[in-house]
Amino acid sequence: MQLLSAEELAQLSPAEEAGFPSPIPTQVVASDEYFPQPQSAEQKEVEARLVAMADRLAARQGLTRRRFFQTAAGMAASFVAMNQVYGPLFEASEAEAATPELAQQRAEALAGQLVFDAHTHFLRDDTRLMGFVAMREAVGRAGWNRQIGDRPQTIDDLKYANYVKEIFLDSDTKVALLTNAPSEVPADWFLTQDQVFETRARVNREAGARRMLAHYTITPGYPGWMEGIDKAIEIYKPDSWKGYTIGDNTHKDLSRHPWRLDDEKLVYPAYEKFAKAGIRNVCIHKGLFAPSVEKQFPDLRPYVDVSDVGKAAKDWPQLNFIIYHSGYRHVGGSPAEAMREWEETGRISWVSDLADIPAKYGVGNVYGDLGQLFAFSTVVQPRLAAALMGTLVKGLGADHVVWGTDAVWTGSPQWQIEGLRRLEIPEDMQRQHGFAPLGPAAGPVKTAIFGGNSLRLYRFEKHAALATDRFAALKAEYERRGAGRSNLRYGYVRKPA
Numbered sequence: 001m002q003l004l005s006a007e008e009l010a011q012l013s014p015a016e017e018a019g020f021p022s023p024i025p026t027q028v029v030a031s032d033e034y035f036p037q038p039q040s041a042e043q044k045e046v047e048a049r050l051v052a053m054a055d056r057l058a059a060r061q062g063l064t065r066r067r068f069f070q071t072a073a074g075m076a077a078s079f080v081a082m083n084q085v086y087g088p089l090f091e092a093s094e095a096e097a098a099t100p101e102l103a104q105q106r107a108e109a110l111a112g113q114l115v116f117d118a119h120t121h122f123l124r125d126d127t128r129l130m131g132f133v134a135m136r137e138a139v140g141r142a143g144w145n146r147q148i149g150d151r152p153q154t155i156d157d158l159k160y161a162n163y164v165k166e167i168f169l170d171s172d173t174k175v176a177l178l179t180n181a182p183s184e185v186p187a188d189w190f191l192t193q194d195q196v197f198e199t200r201a202r203v204n205r206e207a208g209a210r211r212m213l214a215h216y217t218i219t220p221g222y223p224g225w226m227e228g229i230d231k232a233i234e235i236y237k238p239d240s241w242k243g244y245t246i247g248d249n250t251h252k253d254l255s256r257h258p259w260r261l262d263d264e265k266l267v268y269p270a271y272e273k274f275a276k277a278g279i280r281n282v283c284i285h286k287g288l289f290a291p292s293v294e295k296q297f298p299d300l301r302p303y304v305d306v307s308d309v310g311k312a313a314k315d316w317p318q319l320n321f322i323i324y325h326s327g328y329r330h331v332g333g334s335p336a337e338a339m340r341e342w343e344e345t346g347r348i349s350w351v352s353d354l355a356d357i358p359a360k361y362g363v364g365n366v367y368g369d370l371g372q373l374f375a376f377s378t379v380v381q382p383r384l385a386a387a388l389m390g391t392l393v394k395g396l397g398a399d400h401v402v403w404g405t406d407a408v409w410t411g412s413p414q415w416q417i418e419g420l421r422r423l424e425i426p427e428d429m430q431r432q433h434g435f436a437p438l439g440p441a442a443g444p445v446k447t448a449i450f451g452g453n454s455l456r457l458y459r460f461e462k463h464a465a466l467a468t469d470r471f472a473a474l475k476a477e478y479e480r481r482g483a484g485r486s487n488l489r490y491g492y493v494r495k496p497a
């Protein structure tokens with residue numbers, strides 16, 4: 001089966017060899033609230049160690065530094081450098097970084113892992129939202145995602161073609177759930193509801209298997225929102241629901257319809273419809289409301305924490321409440337601030353509150369999604385990543401934590417996948433907080449988080465097809481060509497004959 005034209009294959013050759021990484025930025029260039037903070041002293045040290053290691057190993061392997069970072073050995077090197085600075089949190093060895101065969105073997109052994117990313121985004125073609133371009137650049141420059149590196153980003157990087165490439169070719173993701181965000185300004189929805197379901201149909205048709213699931217976005221209080229749900233049930237047949245209790249997250253200054261999950265009058269009639277239709281997964285954006293954001297929008301503060309989750313979950317045992325970002329507050333703020341909170345109190349806003357809900361309310365239908373909170377902790381403050389994972393697994397259960405990356409805001413999710421595969425909670429933290437170890441990459445805890453839990457939530461019966469469909473063949477071809485995760489952009493998915 002020929003999936004790529006000659007021209008397309010030509011584009012798969014490694015990118016031009018510009019210097020990499022770029023000088024470390026001394027400050028954040030734009031003011032988008034989801035921006036990574038400037039590098040800390042520790043990150044600078046990681047960067048310096050990594051560059052030194054990469055130059056040494058790349059030369060020995062006959063590669064440029066940029067190319068080295070695109071290999072499995074380069075990925076391992078990043079985690080080795082982090083271990084040197086933060087202590088042994090990641091499973092990675094210098095031998096792996098120095099021996100391409102060893103690194104490649106490990107990568108290949110895990111490549112088939114069922115990674116179900118229940119939190120992904122791209123933007124409509126006519127989008128006016130440019131903030132995410134700068135965010136990707138900042139993530140590249142801060143050294144979080146070495147697949148981005150110092151490549152200038154454009155709005156096309158946020159659109160469909162690059163989305164498919166970064167999710168299904170550049171990462172080990174097998175299934176993705178496409179989500180959305182509403183706005184009071186119709187033109188500034190990430191996608192229209194139609195586009196979401198057209199994309200699901202297109203991807204699944206092109207793949208020849210169920211690769212994509214889709215959200216219908218509910219907007220309680222907006223005119224016509226209940227009729228929209230009827231239409232969704234009848235026509236779109238969504239896999240689950242997405243809601244933003246903050247109302248309008250994109251234009252917080254325009255938010256006129258914030259709401260609470262436990263508002264019996266406003267949203268319980270919608271839950272009734274969900275239950276009746278048998279579409280039981282309710283995905284809710286929570287958190288991402290750092291103290292600096294609260295200062296700007298104090299009126300929205302009552303809607304962004306998780307204080308409304310417990311009662312709703314208790315009243316609606318037939319539904320599942322999947323809390324996106326697990327209510328993590330500090331994205332857009334400082335990971336150091338989150339770390340300080342953890343060290344002083346043993347809690348993190350509002351992840352610890354979420355983790356308390358099953359015990360406090362006696363419920364088993366509350367889940368935590370890892371979108372953004374993993375990205376914003378794993379590289380910059382890995383002990384914080386360990387604390388977050390420990391807190392969620394202990395409170396919700398390993399069977400109630402679901403993988404999500406919020407890709408492609410921070411580029412292809414492979415660096416996050418590798419992060420969780422390798423992360424372990426340090427022993428002192430395990431002892432002090434009663435956390436169980438996360439275990440190996442393919443052990444029971446990580447297998448459940450990466451895919452098992454969402455497979456169950458979405459009643460995903462036949463997933464054997466994922467190993468043999470058109471996307472599987474395409475990825476095999478891509479890797480065989482030494483794709484180098486480089487600059488392939490358009491036209492790599494042929495229309496099925």
Ligand SMILES: [Zn+2]
Pocket residue numbers: 119121179371406
């Ligand atoms: Zn999101």
